[in-house]
Amino acid sequence: MGFRTADFPTSDFPLKTFRLKTYLCPTMPEKKVRVRFAPSPTGGLHLGGVRTVLFNYLFAKQHGGDFVLRIEDTDQTRYVEGAEKYINDCLAWCGLIPDESPAKGGQYAPYRQTERKPIYREYAERLVAQGHAYYAFDTPEELDAKRKEIPNFQYGHAHRSTLRNSLSLPLSEVETLLHNGTPHVIRIKMPENETVSFTDMIRGHVSFDTAQVDDKVLLKADGMPTYHLAVVVDDYLMKITHAFRGEEWLPSAPVHLLLWEYLGWKADMPQWAHLPLILKPDGHGKLSKRDGARLGFPVFAMNWYDAKNDELTPGFRELGFLPGAFVNLLAMLGWNDGTDQEIFTLDELVEKFSIDRVSKAGAKFDFEKAKWYNAEWIKRSPAESLKVKVAEVLTANGITINKEAYLLKIIDMVKDRCIMVADFYQQAGYFFRAPLEYDVNSVKPKWTDVKTDFFIELKEVFSNTDTFEPAELEAKFKALAEAKGLKIGDVMLPFRIMLVGGKFGPHVFDIAALLGEAETLKRIDLALAVFTA
């Protein structure tokens, strides 16, 4: 029978080979690969969620399959306005576009579970008719009381006969209750003593004793399915072949396996892959939204505004992460290609991804490493592909950009010094307007009249250049300093601060050359006034 004991070879079978064969058996007529990401629209999209999307997407695209977005909105009490749009936007930003979704439609529409509500009852009733499920009339209050009364209470074989359900009550009473429209749920009847096992694409052989699993609710009193029923019915109806989800779902896997069997769909059950969790960087446990706030880094893909609490949760996008970098770093959390390569484009990931190389253990999220990925991506990006984002950052800070060629030159000059896109304001802003303030502490204490003379004469010298190119500027600058009996270092830093405002940026003469003669001279004057004040 089914997925019962000894269903699969286990101990002395080479696991990797076995896994490969199970999910891509070349001798079997291959069904088209179809995967789904099935979030519930309850808020912003978490790192771990995006990684689940990514692995789904990579697997599907690698096999020429379909990637489906399905909205699991069956819990109406947790529904949050705007969350679904947010999910769509996140996927779009990351470049992980579903082939079918509520927005896009598709052959298996609708893709929102609330819109599929009528479908589920039929299957739940079918299970009741077959004896694999039953009606339960216990109120939440009664169950709470039981939980208090009985330690480790589970609604299962040990207690179900003492509760109010169609297994314990006389048929006539059940009929009356049903006829009167008494609120009730439908629960799966877990077998008392069976072993349910399956082969997970990541973990290999996993097995459970059904006695330990409670009789999960399948259909709620409001007529909505729970996740357990909905995921099985929809995965079947939508012809899903491979199901990726977080490891937190592993304990309820036996319920799903049994449902696939009871509904008679066992042959069509998808291959399961339970992904390792993304953990808090410090302490322990799953990474949560709160950890981001506590430790100062984003956890959501994009900004999420919670209108109810008037609370903004920051996102990677707004912080200045490139989507490619975000996707890249997520992929490396639990996967690698076996070489030392760490920087991958989406296309490369599609090509190289392999479920066999996904690790089993959870990974602590390291924001420092995340920043490194982004810096690498910025460094490797051509100015052309950064210009729009950089322009946005600059204009947001009140800077006007006239010449694109000038912007591109600047991006190339400073991109190595930027970790986030937002850093371009600090690193490139002064190319567009004179410093708003100067790091006076680095110059004023050591300022002398000789230096004032130097800069006044420097203006003269710079007004009479042949090219205004870096090399010429540097030569003339040095010659003048020497003539004045100044050490180069004594005037180089002040000059930098005059042009830039602080102790950062590329070579000073490169900056001056790019700024041009008029602007350079103007800035010397401006700063001189401040330094000598």
Added chain:
RNA sequence: GGCCCGUUCGUCUAGGGGUUAGGACAGGAGAUUUUCAUUCUUCAAACAGGGGUUCGAUUCCCCUACGGGCUACCA
């Protein structure tokens, strides 16, 4: 508590019966850069513990410990 999953440098990880246990981030030192960043060189840093199996275990098996997940009419 019960069940399930996991465990290689601080972090992400490679490796896998015999290796100087490799890389990356972060950290230290140095070189270059008369700013800072980049870049380069370099240092330090790990197989949780105990039993097996074996000529030999970090690698395979078992136990323990530790960590994590689940234990809702939430997903």
